[in-house]
Amino acid sequence: MYDAIVIGAGPAGLQAALTLGRMHRTALLLDSGEYRNGTVEHMHNIIASDGTPPAEFxxxxxxQLAEYSTVEARDARVERIEGVVDDFTLELEGGSTVRGRRIVLAxxxxxxxxxxxxxxxxWGLRAFTCPFCDGHEFAGRDIGILGAAARTVHLVAMLSPIVRSITVFALDEQPTDEDRAALEAAGADIHSGLVRSVAAEADGARVTTTAAHVAVAGLFVAAGTVRQRASFAADRGLRMLPSGxxxxxxxxxxxxxxxxxxGDLAHRASLPGPVASVIQAAAAGQMAAARIVQEFASS
Incomplete structure (x- = not known):
């Protein structure tokens, strides 16, 4: 039986496994091969790794984990979690099982x-959601934002000091007069048509609307949503937050x-939502692993 089984091998899971390994706790890292930044060519806003391809990271x-004798990594997908604290059983794709005293969902x-x-x-190539991660790469260029959603005004305000111009493209209906005034005050132009499709064009993107074809250097998406990648939280009845x-x-x-x-599947109730950040995810993985080590040390 492992001291801990870490489900997920993004920054949060990798750091959790490293911390457990450094404290000589037995850990199994399970990697499904699916990552939120799987299509991204370069990560940004990560000190000492700015511009590093995620796959290289x-x-x-x-x-580095392979250097720790108490850490094992497997490419495997978890189907379900059974059991209780100190004796969890995880069923893996294919029917095999592993057991652990603690679980880290990452x-x-x-x-x-x-x-x-x-x-x-x-997505992840010329269309993005995080201005901290990808805004700088469009410095002094013309960009578009898809969706006149609630967060669009805030997104415009963050990107305005970086880019040359911002055009907001409505998806289903034009913004209200009040929303239009707020967007324009933040520094955006509102395109007159509704989006029909997008495509790569030269080193940027082309937005086809009901009114025209518009070329931009890149796109940010304001209207998307996120969901738990796996069903573990629902299956176990874990307490959830309004953010999902x-x-x-x-x-x-x-x-x-x-x-x-x-990682970005969880956050404290004092925060409005999870932070989509490699550094924040790694820090959360470290804290979770430290909690496990402390529990074992005090038992």
Missing amino acids: RATARA SGVADDLPGVPGLAGL AIEIDDFGQTSEPGILAA
Whole structure:
């Protein structure tokens, strides 16, 4: 039986496994091969790794974990979690099982994009959601934002100091006069038509609307939603937050003893939502692993 089983091998899971390994606790890291930034070519806003391809980041982390004799990594998908604290059983794809005293959920979230033809093919390459991660790359250029949603005004305000111009493209209906005034005050132009499709064009993107074809350097999406990538939280009846994330305490503990969560699938109730950040995810993974180590040390 492992001291801890970490489900998910993004930044949160990798860091949790590393922390457990450094404290000589037996840990199994399970990697489904699915990542929120799987289509992204380069990560940004990560000190000492700014511009690193995510696949390279993960490969380096896996190589470093291999140096710790108490850590094992497997490419495997978890189907279900059974049992209770100190004796969990996880069924893996294919029917095999593994057992652990603690579980760290780090399987992350998935983005549900607006149903715009062509958008999925641009996601992570020329269409993004996080200005901290991808805004700087469009410095001094013209960009578009898909969706006149609630967060669009805030997104415009964050991107305005970086880019040359911002055009907001409505998806289903034009914004109200009040929303239009707020968007224009924040520094955006509102396109007159509704979006029909998007596509790659030269080193940017082309937005086809009911009124015209518009070329932009890149796109940010304001109208998408996120969901838990796996059903573990629902299956276990974990306490959830209005954001759709798992509720945790400062150390990653969920509402069920023995199950912790780290990364963008969870956050504290004091925050409005999870932070889509590699550094924040890794920090959460470290805290969850530290909680486990402390529990064993005090038992």
